[in-house]
Amino acid sequence: MARQHKAEVMIAGEQLRLRLHDGKLIKERRYHLRTYPNCFVAQELIDWLVSHKEAPDRATAVRLMQHLMDHEIVHHVCDKRQLFKDAKLLYRFRKDDGTFPFNTEVKIFMRGQRLYEHLIGEKNSILQLREEHGVAYQRSFPGCQLIDWLLQNGEAESRCGGLDLCRALQEHGIIQHVLKKHDFFDSGLLYQFCINFRRRRRLSQLLHESEQDNDEGVVPSTQEDNHHDSPFVLRKNPPQETTNAFQSVASNKELKQVTSGRRGxxxxxxxxxxxxxxxxxxxxxxxxxxxxxxxxxxxxxxxxxxxxxxxxxxxxxxxxxxxxxxxxxxxxxxxxxxxxxxxxxxxxxxxxxxxxxxxxxxxxxxxxxxxxxxxxxxxxxxxxxxxxxxxxxx
CATH class of the missing domain: 2.30.42.10 (PDZ domain)
Known part of the structure; x- marks a missing residue:
């Protein structure tokens, strides 16, 4: 869906922003006797994207950054240019200068990400491997247990408030019923997070997903999300795994490398x-x-x-x-x-x-x-x- 693609763009943009800060490409710069904090030079960034294999060529890198501009992730420092140019022009991430549009949709998305990080970081998380009709659903949870958790952790003042929050998360494509058959209910029905917030996003894939979204109205699953270790893949539960405990993402070496020090x-x-x-x-x-x-x-x-x-x-x-x-x-x-x-x-x-x-x-x-x-x-x-x-x- 278009909404899920927007969420992927937001996460990918944030991951890129943190990497650029880490690589010192974003810094204070002077232009025409004026100082601009937390900026990057478009030409330098295009060089970086190509050298780090985030884009196969400069033209694709420009298209990628234009995609981030269209989603209000980055902008020209003076907002005078609507197009991203491969030139010595200064651009900024809106998260770095306080101009990011914190509308209701973005706030719900950020709330969902915060809850996901809190839940997955707990020792005895409610996100567990659960079975229904012979099919195992990784990191799934009963709706009633999520509302219990929200109340216990001060995230909701009442069960009604918790139900409203969960339905808002479902409406914005953050959680869903495991079979996509039901709305959110305060019951034993199983639900999952639709987005793996910790997975490293490949920037070049954003363009492909955008084209698919425009052509078909859907966003295809990524290769990572179809991997057998993905928390979202549905698979038959082998007999020897019926009592296996939920495996935290931290136990996966690849994911651990991606997220360590970059969850900004x-x-x-x-x-x-x-x-x-x-x-x-x-x-x-x-x-x-x-x-x-x-x-x-x-x-x-x-x-x-x-x-x-x-x-x-x-x-x-x-x-x-x-x-x-x-x-x-x-x-x-x-x-x-x-x-x-x-x-x-x-x-x-x-x-x-x-x-x-x-x-x-x-x-x-x-x-x-x-x-x-x-x-x-x-x-x-x-x-x-x-x-x-x-x-x-x-």
Whole structure:
């Protein structure tokens, strides 16, 4: 479906953005006496795509980047050009300059990705190998168990709210009934996530899927999704496997290499997380290497923040999360700070701003904790989060 292809484009674009940050192709650049942060030169990027075999030739690479432009993943720094040119022009990812369109569809997508990452990262996940009518469905779950999980983890305030969320996820192509026969019900019917968020997307394949989508109205399954290790393939369950436990994606060496250190802001805490992120980075050990440039004008130590008479003021903010999350991203290691805020989120309404340092979360001092720990405290706590932040006086 076209909606699923759009989701694939979003994930592929985010994976590319993180790789480019890691490779230092995205950085601050000057043009006509003006400085543009987090930019890349189109010509350099085309060179990179071809040399890394993401595209067979420069023409295909340009078509690929135009595809990302059409889906509002990247844009010209001044939004004066609608076409992507293989030239010395500056472009940016919209996730890097805050212009990414966080509409309802994107927020639902990011919420789904955050839930997927949280579920798959649990030791006793509800995503398990389950059998129905002699067919095994990997990483499937009964609808009632997902709603139970949402309630236990503060993702829904009531069973009715959890049901509404799950139906929204199904409507946007994030989860589905294993046989695609039923809507979502609070029952024992089996469902699966339709998207493997951790699978590495091949950029060149986006063009092929787009053409198939236009010609046939459907998106064909990728080679990876048809692999016997895919969580979405349906197969007869061999007798010797009837009692096998669910195998986490982390046990797959290929997937582990792809995801290690690259599960960035798309699933970060989160922009309605979340996530293109999400809310928190659950397990990446080297995520900071892939993150965009810090929004801080300069770094501060915990001692500087707490020094008497320092240029900071404390504020207490109450953020009441909605069905899509809280709407902000934290980064940094002791102290952590607000890197981004979704303009239409509960965080923005509560007064959370970029460059604020997080001092307390629900009464617990977090000044000496890193962003992953702070994010986890928010995600695993109540939906109403009381933040004490420190912000510059000027």
């Amino acid at each position: 802001s798309l699933n970060s805490l989160q922009l309605h997380s979340a996530g293109f992120p999400p809310p928190v980075q659950l397990s990446s050990t080297s995520a900071l290497k892939c993150n965009p440039q810090s929004v801080l004008h300069r770094t501060f130590t915990c001692e500087e923040l707490m020094a008497p008479g320092g240029p900071f003021i404390k504020r207490v903010l109450t953020v009441i999360g909605d069905a899509l999350g809280w709407g902000f991203v934290v980064r940094g290691i002791a102290p952590c700070y607000v890197q981004a805020v979704d303009p239409g989120s509960p965080a923005a309404a509560a007064g959370v701003k970029v460059r604020q340092f997080v001092y307390q979360v629900n009464g617990q001092c977090v000044l000496h904790l890193d962003h992953r720990t702070v994010s986890r405290l928010v995600m695993t706590g109540p939906r109403t989060v009381v933040l004490e932040v420190m912000e510059p006086l000027i």
